[in-house]
Amino acid sequence: MQNSLFFHGDLLSSFPEHKKFIKNHVEKLKHRKISGTSLIFKMDPLNTASFHKYIDTIPDIVLVVKTKTGQFFGAYSESSFHPEQMADRQGIIFSISQEKVFPLL
Numbered sequence: 001m002q003n004s005l006f007f008h009g010d011l012l013s014s015f016p017e018h019k020k021f022i023k024n025h026v027e028k029l030k031h032r033k034i035s036g037t038s039l040i041f042k043m044d045p046l047n048t049a050s051f052h053k054y055i056d057t058i059p060d061i062v063l064v065v066k067t068k069t070g071q072f073f074g075a076y077s078e079s080s081f082h083p084e085q086m087a088d089r090q091g092i093i094f095s096i097s098q099e100k101v102f103p104l105l
Contacts, residue, residue, distance in 0.1 A: 072096035
């Protein structure tokens with residue numbers, strides 16, 4: 001994976017089991033090991049820019065969200081995000097807290 005948001009920052013630093021869950025499912029979908037990662041966006045309440053400014057056009061991306069109630073969910077997309085275009089490759093949506101995975105149709 002290149003230029004992907006994955007395990008950087010402190011969102012999952014206290015949850016190694018969540019990291020393993022995401023890693024296993026993405027590698028299973030891709031049929032290969034993850035070779036490298038980089039942080040491309042981290043929410044900052046003082047930065048009002050849309051996260052799409054940072055993530056659109058980046059392929060092989062993992063997005064992880066923590067809700068106010070402490071639940072984690074996220075998504076992986078093989079295709080880059082294009083606001084007005086349907087994805088043409090594989091991806092998954094997942095509930096990390098409930099350890100459930102839903103393939104994109």
